[in-house]
Amino acid sequence: MTAPQKIGMQTIAFQSPPVIISTGSVVGSREGDGPLAGTFDKVVADTYYGEKTWEKAEQRMMFDSMKKALQKANLQENDIDFMLAGDLLNQIISSTFTARSLGIPFLGLYGACSTMYESLAVGAMMIGGGFADRVLAGTSSHYCTAERQYRFPVEQGTQRPMTAQWTVTGAGSMILAKEGSGPVITHATIGRVIDMGQGDSQDMGAAMAPAAADTIARHFMDTGRTPEDYDLIITGDLATYGKRLTEELLKQKGYDISKRYTDCGILIYSGSQDVHAGGSGCGCSAVVTCGYLMELLNSERYRRILGIGTGALLSSCSLQQGETVPGIGHAVVIESLKERK
Amino acid sequence: MTAPQKIGMQTIAFQSPPVIISTGSVVGSREGDGPLAGTFDKVVADTYYGEKTWEKAEQRMMFDSMKKALQKANLQENDIDFMLAGDLLNQIISSTFTARSLGIPFLGLYGACSTMYESLAVGAMMIGGGFADRVLAGTSSHYCTAERQYRFPVEQGTQRPMTAQWTVTGAGSMILAKEGSGPVITHATIGRVIDMGQGDSQDMGAAMAPAAADTIARHFMDTGRTPEDYDLIITGDLATYGKRLTEELLKQKGYDISKRYTDCGILIYSGSQDVHAGGSGCGCSAVVTCGYLMELLNSERYRRILGIGTGALLSSCSLQQGETVPGIGHAVVIESLKERK
Numbered sequence: 001m002t003a004p005q006k007i008g009m010q011t012i013a014f015q016s017p018p019v020i021i022s023t024g025s026v027v028g029s030r031e032g033d034g035p036l037a038g039t040f041d042k043v044v045a046d047t048y049y050g051e052k053t054w055e056k057a058e059q060r061m062m063f064d065s066m067k068k069a070l071q072k073a074n075l076q077e078n079d080i081d082f083m084l085a086g087d088l089l090n091q092i093i094s095s096t097f098t099a100r101s102l103g104i105p106f107l108g109l110y111g112a113c114s115t116m117y118e119s120l121a122v123g124a125m126m127i128g129g130g131f132a133d134r135v136l137a138g139t140s141s142h143y144c145t146a147e148r149q150y151r152f153p154v155e156q157g158t159q160r161p162m163t164a165q166w167t168v169t170g171a172g173s174m175i176l177a178k179e180g181s182g183p184v185i186t187h188a189t190i191g192r193v194i195d196m197g198q199g200d201s202q203d204m205g206a207a208m209a210p211a212a213a214d215t216i217a218r219h220f221m222d223t224g225r226t227p228e229d230y231d232l233i234i235t236g237d238l239a240t241y242g243k244r245l246t247e248e249l250l251k252q253k254g255y256d257i258s259k260r261y262t263d264c265g266i267l268i269y270s271g272s273q274d275v276h277a278g279g280s281g282c283g284c285s286a287v288v289t290c291g292y293l294m295e296l297l298n299s300e301r302y303r304r305i306l307g308i309g310t311g312a313l314l315s316s317c318s319l320q321q322g323e324t325v326p327g328i329g330h331a332v333v334i335e336s337l338k339e340r341k
Numbered sequence: 342m343t344a345p346q347k348i349g350m351q352t353i354a355f356q357s358p359p360v361i362i363s364t365g366s367v368v369g370s371r372e373g374d375g376p377l378a379g380t381f382d383k384v385v386a387d388t389y390y391g392e393k394t395w396e397k398a399e400q401r402m403m404f405d406s407m408k409k410a411l412q413k414a415n416l417q418e419n420d421i422d423f424m425l426a427g428d429l430l431n432q433i434i435s436s437t438f439t440a441r442s443l444g445i446p447f448l449g450l451y452g453a454c455s456t457m458y459e460s461l462a463v464g465a466m467m468i469g470g471g472f473a474d475r476v477l478a479g480t481s482s483h484y485c486t487a488e489r490q491y492r493f494p495v496e497q498g499t500q501r502p503m504t505a506q507w508t509v510t511g512a513g514s515m516i517l518a519k520e521g522s523g524p525v526i527t528h529a530t531i532g533r534v535i536d537m538g539q540g541d542s543q544d545m546g547a548a549m550a551p552a553a554a555d556t557i558a559r560h561f562m563d564t565g566r567t568p569e570d571y572d573l574i575i576t577g578d579l580a581t582y583g584k585r586l587t588e589e590l591l592k593q594k595g596y597d598i599s600k601r602y603t604d605c606g607i608l609i610y611s612g613s614q615d616v617h618a619g620g621s622g623c624g625c626s627a628v629v630t631c632g633y634l635m636e637l638l639n640s641e642r643y644r645r646i647l648g649i650g651t652g653a654l655l656s657s658c659s660l661q662q663g664e665t666v667p668g669i670g671h672a673v674v675i676e677s678l679k680e681r682k
Contacts, residue, residue: 005471006422010446012472053662081347082531090431091656092451093664096534100667105351105531107459108451108669110433118448122463129470130346131353149658190423190446193437315432317490321394323434326441328449 005128008222010215011189018127020334021134021180022075023290024068026061028143028169031279031287034269039291040170041068047144047169058142058171059094062087063101065171065290066138073175080104080175081132084123086115087140087282089149094140094171104136113208113237114191115139116172116286117309117330121188123176124332138173141281150314151201163203165239165265165280172286183297187333189222191215193313195326201319204312205242205265205277211327212238212310213249219306219331220255227257231302234293235329236285236310239265239278264288285309289334297336304335346469349563351556352530359468361675362475362521363416364631365409367402369484369510372620372628375610380632381511382409388485388510399483399512400435402624403428404442406512406631407479414516421445421516422473425464427456428481428623430490435481435512445477454549454578455532456480457513457627458650458671462529464517465673479514482622491655492542504544506580506606506621513627524638528674530563532556534654536667542660545653546583546606546618552668553579553651554590560647560672561596568598572643575634576670577626577651580606580619605629626650630675638677645676 007013025040032043042064049057062085070076083102085095086109099106111118119137126132144154146167152158176185194214198207212235220226227233238246243263250257265279268288289307296302308331319325348354366381373384383405390398403426411417424443426436427450440447452459460478467473485495487508493499517526535555539548553576561567568574579587584604591598606620609629630648637643649672660666 003471004474006473055658055662086449086451089656090658091453091654093654093656093659096654096667096669097659097664100534100536103533105533106669107463107531108427110427110449110451112432122448125467125470125472129466129472130344131466131470132347133345190448192444192446193441195441313432313434313437315430315434317396317431318434318438321396323438326437328437328447 010218011187011222013187014124014128014185016128017184017186018124018176019180019184020174020182021177022069022073022175023294024065025172025287025290026065026170027287031168031170031268034273036268036292039295040287054142054144055089058140058145059097061171062094062098062138062140065173066098066102066136069173069175077102077104080134080136082107082126083136084109084119085138086110088146111328112311112313113280113282114309114311114328114330115282116289117307117332120185120332121190121330124185124188127176127178133178135176136173137176139282139286140171141167141283142169143167146281150316160276161202162276163241164276165204165278166275167281168268168279168284170283170287172290174290183334183336185332186335189215189219189331191329193326193328195324197324199324201314204280205238206245207312207325208238208310208327209242209245210249212246212308212329215308215329215331216250217253217255227255227260230260230304230306233257233261233306235263235308237265237280238263238310239280241277297334300336307332307334351559352528352563354528355465355469355526357469358525358527359465359517360521360525361515361523362518363410363414363516364635365406366513366628366631367406367511368628372509372511372609377609377633380636381628395483395485399481399486400438402512403435403439403479403481406514407439407443407477410514410516418443418445421475421477423448423467424477425450425460426479427451429487452669453652453654454621454623455650455652455669455671456623457630458648458673461526461673462531462671465526465529468517468519474519476517477514478517480623480627481512482508482624483510484508487622491657501617502543503617504582505617506545506619507616508622509609509620509625511624511628513631515631524675524677526673527676530556530560530672532670534667534669536665538665540665542655545621546579547586548653548666549579549651549668550583550586551590553587553649553670556649556670556672557591558594558596568596568601571601571645571647574598574602574647576604576649578606578621579604579651580621582618638675641677648673648675
C-alpha cells in the first residue's frame, strides 16, 4: 500500500514532487500589449487567429500552447501518458477538440477559471501516485467566446460596470513529469465550493474571494505554514475588488497576506488598458503561471510560490433560475529547484 | 518514489485496488418502470421532484444519491476526503451546487456521459496513490434538462428518429475507500477522443461507438487479456445501434466480445417503453452500475466486469459551427471480493 500523502483536511503533500519540465503560452493582442508581454511564447494579433469563429480561434490557441510545451521539451504526443484540460466553453469544446487533434488519452475537467490549478493538482497526483510519467495540463479562454456565452453578444457593446473583469484571451499548458529539471509541485490544497450569496455576473471577483480565502486559510492550517513561508501568494483572477476582499476575509481569519500577495488578473494588464477591475478567465492564471511565474522561479528570484486558481461557478441557466454564483479555489505550491535541496 | 502503476499505453493497474464500499441511486418514473427497478435505492415519480425547475430536480437527485451512499456506509460528509462529480448541464451545475451543499473539497469533471467512469478512474487513483482514504464519486442526468439544453424544448414534442436515445433521469454515486468491504477497482483504461465524422445529434450511439471500441481494444492490449477474462463487458449508453457498431468495430480489431457484451442503455428500459434506441445520459451508466452491476458483483453471480463509460462530446455551439461529434470512453474493471483472493 502506498504511503499516505495527505495532510490535514484538504491538502496533498507530495513525497516525490512532480517537476514542471516545460510550459507553453499563447495570448491575444491585449495581453501582448500588457506588462507581461515578454513572458509569453506567442502573441496573436487577430481575435479570430485565422479561423472562422472565435471558438475555433480559442481551440487553436490551446492546441498551439500544448504543441509549444511539447516542442520546448523536445517531446512528441506519444511521450505523454495523459492530457488533463478544461475550459469555460459549454462541454469544454476547446479542450475536447484539442484532445481529438493530439490523440493523447484525455481526462476532461471543469473548475471554471480554477481549471489550470485543478489540472496541476490532479496531474501531480497522477505522477506522484505512480500512474503516469508525464502529464500535459492546460486550459484556455477567449474574451469574445466567454462574453457571448456568459453575458451579452460582443457586438452589442454593453456598458460594463467597474467591477466587471476582462476575460483573458490566451491558453497556457504545462508538462508535469516524474523526472527532469524545472520547478516542482510540492503541495496541492483542493478547495470547497463556497457561496456567500453573490449573484451579479458582472462582479465575479466578489463571488470568488470567499472561496479563495477559504482555501488559503485551509492551506495554512493543513501545512502549519504562515504567509511568511511564501515569497509570493498569487490568486488566479480575482482582480482589484476580489483581491481586496480576499485580504480582508483572511485578516478576519487571522492571516495577513497583504505584504506578499497579488493576483494574476491585476498583473496581466496595465492600469491604462481599460479592463475595469482586471483580467479573468481560465487563461488568466494559466498564461501568467506558465509565463511570468515560471520566469520568477527559474531565475530563482522567487523560491516558493503559493498559487490559487480561482473559479466563479457562473451559469446563465442557474442565474436565471434565481441562484447565486458559488466560487471555488484550488491551491498549488510551486518551488524552484534550489529551494528543494 | 511510488512504484509505477501504469501498464501499456493507457491503463492503470492498481497495486492496492480501492474498494467500492457504498452506492446510492435515485431514478425517475420511467426508469422505475423498467426491468432494473428493484436495484435502485429510490424512484421519484414527479419529474420536478418537488422543485420549481427540472435543473433543480436533477440537482436534488444527485444530492440525494450522495446522501444515500453516505447513509448506507454510516458515514458523514466530513468522513470523505474529496468529492468528484460532473454532469451534462452547462458548467456542471448539478455537481457544483451539490458540492456547495455537502461542503466536501470538490474536483469537477466533464466527460459527457462517461463521467461516472471518469470519476471512478480518477477517484481510484487518488486512493491508490495515497492521496485520500475515501472519495465520493457521482453524476446525474435528467431527460428534460438534457433535451432542452442539447436539442429542442421538451414542450415542442419534436418527432425523434429511431436512432435517438432517451436520456436517463437519475443520479448514481459511489464511495471508494482504501479499506472496507465490497467490490474493488483493479484497472482503469483512460480513453482517447475519437471522431469518425458523426454529426447527427439524434444518433449519439454511432458517435460514441468508435471511442468505446478503441478503449476496449486498448484495454485488452495493455492488460494482455481477452474478452473471455470477463464475465461481463458493458458499455455506458451506446444503446441498440451503438452496441452493434462497437461489436463490429471490435471484430475488425480481432476481438469478439458478442457473447458477454451488453449496454446499460439497453438494460435499463424494456422493449415496450418507447425509448427508441435505448437509454443514454450520465445517469444511465451511473445508476445501472450503482444498482444492477453492484448486485451482480455482491452476489458473486459475476466476478469480474469490464465497464466502459461512454461519452458523446456533443456541443450545440460546435455543431452549429460545422463540427462533428467526437466520442470518448473510459474503462474500469470491477471485481467481486472472491475473485480478488
